[in-house]
Amino acid sequence: MSYVAPLKDMLFVMNELADLAAINALPGCEDATPETVEAVLEENARFCGEVIAPLNQAGDRHPSVWKDGTVTTTPGFKEAFRAYAAAGWQGVQHPADFGGQGLPKLVATPCMEMLNSASLSFALCPLLTDGAIEALMTAGSDQQKEKFLPNFIAGKWTGTMNLTEPQAGSDLALVRTRAVPQGDGTYKISGTKIFITYGEHDMAENIIHLVLARTPDAPEGVKGISLFLVPKFLVNEDGSLGARNDAFCVSIEHKLGIKASPTAVLQFGDHGGAIGTLIGQENRGLETMFIMMNAARFAVGIQGISVAERAYQKAVAYAKDRVQSKDLEGSATAVSIIHQPDVRRMLMSMRAQIEAARALAYVGASAFDIAHHHSDEKVRDAQQAFYEFLVPIIKGWSTEMSIDVASTGLQIHGGMGFIEETGAAQYYRDARILTIYEGTTAIQANDLVGRKTVRDGGAVARGIIAAVRATESELARAATPDLKAIGVHLAAASTALEDVVAYVVANIQSDIKGVFAGSVPYLKLAGIVLCGWQMGRAALIAQAKLDAGSGDAKFYQAKIATARFFADYFLSQAGAYRSAITGGSAGVLALDESQF
Amino acid sequence: MSYVAPLKDMLFVMNELADLAAINALPGCEDATPETVEAVLEENARFCGEVIAPLNQAGDRHPSVWKDGTVTTTPGFKEAFRAYAAAGWQGVQHPADFGGQGLPKLVATPCMEMLNSASLSFALCPLLTDGAIEALMTAGSDQQKEKFLPNFIAGKWTGTMNLTEPQAGSDLALVRTRAVPQGDGTYKISGTKIFITYGEHDMAENIIHLVLARTPDAPEGVKGISLFLVPKFLVNEDGSLGARNDAFCVSIEHKLGIKASPTAVLQFGDHGGAIGTLIGQENRGLETMFIMMNAARFAVGIQGISVAERAYQKAVAYAKDRVQSKDLEGSATAVSIIHQPDVRRMLMSMRAQIEAARALAYVGASAFDIAHHHSDEKVRDAQQAFYEFLVPIIKGWSTEMSIDVASTGLQIHGGMGFIEETGAAQYYRDARILTIYEGTTAIQANDLVGRKTVRDGGAVARGIIAAVRATESELARAATPDLKAIGVHLAAASTALEDVVAYVVANIQSDIKGVFAGSVPYLKLAGIVLCGWQMGRAALIAQAKLDAGSGDAKFYQAKIATARFFADYFLSQAGAYRSAITGGSAGVLALDESQF
The missing domain is CATH 1.10.540.10 (Acyl-CoA dehydrogenase/oxidase, N-terminal domain)
Incomplete structure (x- = not known):
């Protein structure tokens, strides 16, 4: 399997x-x-x-x-x-x-x-x-x-998101696709959209395009963008499929990875106009798109975990199978490479990052559920704020780590990893899109700095850090060296995060470029601390289970060792991030354009 | 261009x-x-x-x-x-x-x-x-x-290195190819070699294979390996080409990158035996191969710098050309993305790593020249030891960074980076072999720990650190905040390296697996410190030139800013490496095989 x-x-x-x-x-x-x-x-x-x-x-x-x-x-x-x-x-x-x-x-x-x-x-x-x-x-x-x-x-029809145009990628203010009202409640849509995932395919009876476009009198910029529903086949009153709409796929891209997923260039309205209907209100399209995009960003974060897990499983299988070199502690003959300490280090690095990212993402999903279902509005609001703080981190951190994990998986295969037949290289190629689509890591980091940290003066961030501190205290009181060590690393790392949050809030007005120069490092630091926090919680629970003698001891021991690895290898990086963010912006911004 | x-x-x-x-x-x-x-x-x-x-x-x-x-x-x-x-x-x-x-x-x-x-x-x-x-x-x-x-x-003939066999990759002890003496000074070679770069091609008149093989009475393991010269076309006494030798390419690999370079499976002796001659002495093949391999490892380190430089140039061109989003400090219209602080951070990260790796590699080349040409034997020996210490670092660090740099270059291109036509993805694919061939990063790290650090009790390493300290002192005495900051980071980082060298030497006997669990982090730490040292030296010289008012001020200012960036973003990581190496081996090795 x-x-x-x-x-x-x-x-x-x-x-x-x-x-x-x-x-x-x-x-x-x-x-x-x-x-x-x-x-x-x-x-x-x-x-x-x-x-x-x-x-x-x-x-x-x-x-x-x-x-x-x-x-x-x-x-x-x-x-x-x-x-x-x-x-x-x-x-x-x-x-x-x-x-x-x-x-x-x-x-x-x-x-x-x-x-x-x-x-x-x-x-x-x-x-x-x-x-x-x-x-x-x-x-x-x-x-x-x-x-x-x-x-x-029912899976009869599928949906697409049509945001990007050749001149409008990260910057949706530049969207030019036009939507002209026809007086009958419909609009005629015309323009070119690129990078449309599953924009055309043969897996469903109909494809429903959600398209960002501008009405004739719309204001400039992002406040003049509306969202339209443009089906590939028009849908009759009775729900049956009608005429082919004027939305055609003129080409698909030749990509580094995820090659089975068609990435379409869609041409709307080249033959008289594609018929669409407005979703929500005119000029409010971006708000709706953001809801959709937040869900999609969370999902892309999960994609990072997914491809990393697949790469990990493949690397483990290879490491157990491939016989090469003797054991360092003196076997007579060659052994499988999982006995080599550096292979162990690589596997643990993959495993620790995956488990940590999974923990944070699932905790985020739980917050989303409470925010949508809890009877107490205050609880709902608090959990919604927590979830929204997490989304850019889950998206940014999980996808960045997935590239590292897929690359490490390939490395474990040695020369065979570079041969396409082996399959490890596919994960390295596939993962590479994840830090780009649904908002690059920089876009996630902008969101984390701007909407999620600065807007409330760092209140949500500090609330989360307080929760991390509670876990730290528990770890400090724990009886085992592993838990204590995790607690020490977590305490140092959360202090670094606290310092950086304070720096971001304090400097955003006076030195906006300096703060944004450190935005991606801030996202990565937050990812490390919050993931490390979850691993700390996991280790505490695993130790309690072991102490109680309940459940699968091997599983809980492995969880503690993995948490320990995460602390030693990842939480330990927090100080370097703080130093780069708070002291490094001058070097980032020192050169003028001609010096590059 | x-x-x-x-x-x-x-x-x-x-x-x-x-x-x-x-x-x-x-x-x-x-x-x-x-x-x-x-x-x-x-x-x-x-x-x-x-x-x-x-x-x-x-x-x-x-x-x-x-x-x-x-x-x-x-x-x-x-x-x-x-x-x-x-x-x-x-x-x-x-x-x-x-x-x-x-x-x-x-x-x-x-x-x-x-x-x-x-x-x-x-x-x-x-x-x-x-x-x-x-x-x-x-x-x-x-x-x-x-x-x-x-x-x-003259470029009429080309050469190959035939080490790897299906069962013998990193572990050459497992080589099985056989060489049987024919009594006339020649040997008949038979066996299968894989991953042979340019093992077959149409660019030269003849291809000369250097092949590791065992004679019939050779001892087991690496002490029974001899090196043979096996031409594709036999060479007559007068130097003209003779019969086709029994060395045939039965297939080439379908690879992730460097696709133009044919990676051959070579079959020796399937039709009566390939004729070869011994190079050097029987059973001493590995020694010669190591000389060749050290040269090749240095060259592969250069390849890392090369592909990183090419990726950087492409990313700079794109960042200057692509218009998207307003300037954070309030332009009315969209500007080229080189104005975005995170794009700057990425470009500086690429540039700093490339310049630092180039500096270290060229300093290594200089040491090689002194070791080969200086009239004083002591100087020769010292420089040879310095060069040999550097080789695994130049190979390991420059190639690891090249993957990061190529990936960052792709990221700067956003969605276009994932489209093959753009070209950025090729560097990401091509670079990926560099940490694998001519010895994986783990093999380089084994070399650094075993032959280069433990064998002399850390003497050469400590000598290099003393030289780093001299640069630190100069930086500490400097008048500018940039130079002082670089000095502070360099001092902390070299202390971390010193601690790790002491740890490696002290623990190799009692905890060999624990030490090797940190071998690649040790290599990376050494790379950061030695590259940071060169950037510190470069900054001092640049400042002196600026003070003297000589030369291209823009170039020297950029050099200082780049050195500052390297210190803030890379030297700052040294503490995390120390912590992982000296405290993290337990977590690396805690799981048993069944727990993966």
């Missing part, structure tokens, strides 16, 4: 760190009982492992192909998507009213992780559809919801 | 840090006058920029092709290699006696850097030939030298 879902770790994180029981107790989450959740995860693991995972390498070797405006996906993808839809997986986290399973995000998140481990390229189609569902749920009219949501959730 | 050689920085490093004048004063280096050196570099820069650099992307799109045992290289490569040979570039560093230019390694090194920046794939053919020349110079018989060296140096 090429991918075995890490159910044990997933369930540990869900139960012990993200408090599934508390989520299950929330109004509207009654279905998420331990038994149901375990059954859902096991079935999802089986499906992803048996049906999707075997398609991943095929997708790399036989990418989607464009011909005369149509895209043929990798052999097997169409059938797999039908099976995915038929099993109801598209609906896991969506409302039962429209045919979904209505399970919490905390349960949907491991499912998302498994699907993406099985195949990033495949999973992008459901991921984008999730975003379209989220947008319609938030801002769609009742008619739009009734017409589109059941088909999305 | 897609590549412009950074001659200004090269000459600064050669003259100011690597003391070209002192090299020129050595016996046998009289030709390396400032005028000659500058002329050679300028002509090499022109050749690499105009003839080789334009072939690089073609090599990626149209890799070498294998058919029926023969390999056809990328269109244009054959002609370019003829031009390379005709201009005498293969002979830059080789003896005039055999047709070379006999210039010092310090002069050959920038030439090597330029050729590799132009095309890693192309440069591998001369690189391997350099290795073969080195091996024959060291251990070849007079007859072998006369027969082969002039043809190598």
Whole structure:
């Protein structure tokens, strides 16, 4: 089997760190009982492992192909998507009213992780559809919801996000696509959109494009952008498919990775105008798109964890299998390379980063669920603020680490890692998009600095650091050297984070460029501290289980060792980040353009 | 122009840090006058920029092709290699006696850097030939030298290194290829060699394979390995080409990168036995191969600098060209992204690592020249020890950084970076082999720990740290805040290195696995400190030039800012490495195999 879902770790994180029981107790989450959740995860693991995972390498070797405006996906993808839809997986986290399973995000998140481990390229189609569902749920009219949501959730139709244009990437103020009202409630859309994931394919009956465009009288900049729903095939009143709309795929990209996922250039309105309807209000498109984008950013963070996990499993298998060199402590013959200390270091580095990122992401999902279901508004608001603080970190940190982990996985394979047939190189190529799409790491860091830290004067950040401090105290009181060592590293790291938050808040007015010069290091520091915090919590719980003599001792021992590794190798970097952020901006900005 | 050689920085490093004048004063280096050196570099820069650099992307799109045992290289490569040979570039560093230019390694090194920046794939053919020349110079018989060296140096024939077999990669003890003496001074070679760079191609008249193999009575392990010379076409007494030898390319690999460079599986002796002659003595093959490998490791370190430089130049061009988002300090319209602080941070990170690695490598080349030409044996020995200490660091650190730099370059391109047509992704793929071939980073780190640190009880390491301390003192006495800040970071970092060297020496007996668990972090720490040392030296010299009002002020100011950045962002990491190395081995080694 090429991918075995890490159910044990997933369930540990869900139960012990993200408090599934508390989520299950929330109004509207009654279905998420331990038994149901375990059954859902096991079935999802089986499906992803048996049906999707075997398609991943095929997708790399036989990418989607464009011909005369149509895209043929990798052999097997169409059938797999039908099976995915038929099993109801598209609906896991969506409302039962429209045919979904209505399970919490905390349960949907491991499912998302498994699907993406099985195949990033495949999973992008459901991921984008999730975003379209989220947008319609938030801002769609009742008619739009009734017409589109059941088909999305049933996996009959899929969704896309159309933001980017050749001149408008990170900067959506530059969007030029036009939408002209026709007086009948519809608009005619015209323009070019690029980098549209699954913008054209053969896996579903219809494709529903969500498109950012400007109406004729719209103001300049981001305040003049509206969101439109533009189906590939128009939908009749009775829900049947009508005429082909004027939205055509003129080419797809030749990419470094995720090759099975078609990345389309879409041309709207070259033949008379593509017909679309407004979602929400005119000029408020970006707000809705941001809701969709936050969900998508969280999901891309999960993609980072997913591809890293897959790369890790492959590297472990190779390290156990490949015999080379004697054991340093004197075996007579060559042994498998997992006996080599540096191979161990690499595997532990992969494992520690994955487990830490998973813990933080699932805790984030749990916060999202509380923010949406808790009866107390204050609790909801606090958890929403916590979740929103985490999103850029989950997206930025998990994806940056995924590139490192995939590269380390390749390294463990030695020369074989560089040969495409081996498969390790695919993860290195696939992962490389994750720090770019749905907002580059710099865009995430801007969000963390601007909206999430400066806007409230660092209040949410300081609240989180206080929670970290509580874990530190517990670790300091613990009886074992491992827990104590983790506590020492965590204390130093959270102090560094506290200093940096203070620096950011204090200097944003007087030295805006200096602060933003350190924005990505700040995001990485926050990622290290918050991930290390979760690993510290995990180690405390694992030690308590060991002390109580309950459960799988090997698993808990490994959790503590992994947390210890994370502290030694990652939390220890916090001081360097602080130094670079608070002292390094002069060097970043010293040169003028001509000196490069 | 897609590549412009950074001659200004090269000459600064050669003259100011690597003391070209002192090299020129050595016996046998009289030709390396400032005028000659500058002329050679300028002509090499022109050749690499105009003839080789334009072939690089073609090599990626149209890799070498294998058919029926023969390999056809990328269109244009054959002609370019003829031009390379005709201009005498293969002979830059080789003896005039055999047709070379006999210039010092310090002069050959920038030439090597330029050729590799132009095309890693192309440069591998001369690189391997350099290795073969080195091996024959060291251990070849007079007859072998006369027969082969002039043809190598003239670029008529090329060389290969045949070490790896399917079961023998990092562990050469497992080599099985056999060599049976025929009683006439020749041997019949049989076996399979894999990953043979330019093992078959159409760019030269003959290919000379240097092959590790075992004679029938050889002892087990690495002490039973001999080195053989096995030409593709046998060479007659008069030097003309004779019969086709029984050494055939049965396939080439489908690789992640450096696709134009054919990576061959060679089958020796399937049709009666390949005829070879012994190089040096029986069972001493590994010693000669190590000489060749040390030269090749240094060269691969240069490859890291080269591909990083090329990626940097591309990223700078894109950052100046791509308009997106307003300036943070309030421009009315969108500006080029080089105005964004995070883009600056990324460019500075690339630039700082490249300049630092270049400085260390050229200083290493200078040490090599002194070790080979100085009249005082003590000086020779000391410089040889310094050079040998540096080789694993230059190889390991420069190649690890090249992956980071290529990845950062891709990131600066945003979504376009992920599209293959853009070209940034090629560097990310090409660079990925560099930490693997000629000994993985772990193998370099083993060398650094075992042969270079433990064997002399850390004496050479401590001597180098003492030299770093002298630079620190100068920085501490300097008048500017930048130099002082660099000095503070350098002092903390060199203390960390000192502590780690003491830890390695003290614990190697009692805790060998624990020490090797930190071997790669030790290599990286040593790289950071020694590169930071060179940047500190560079900053001092730049400041002196500025104080004197001589030369290009913009260049010297940029050098100081870049050194400052290196200190803030890289030297600051030293403490984390120390902590991981000295405190982190327990976590690395805690799990048993079943826990992975």
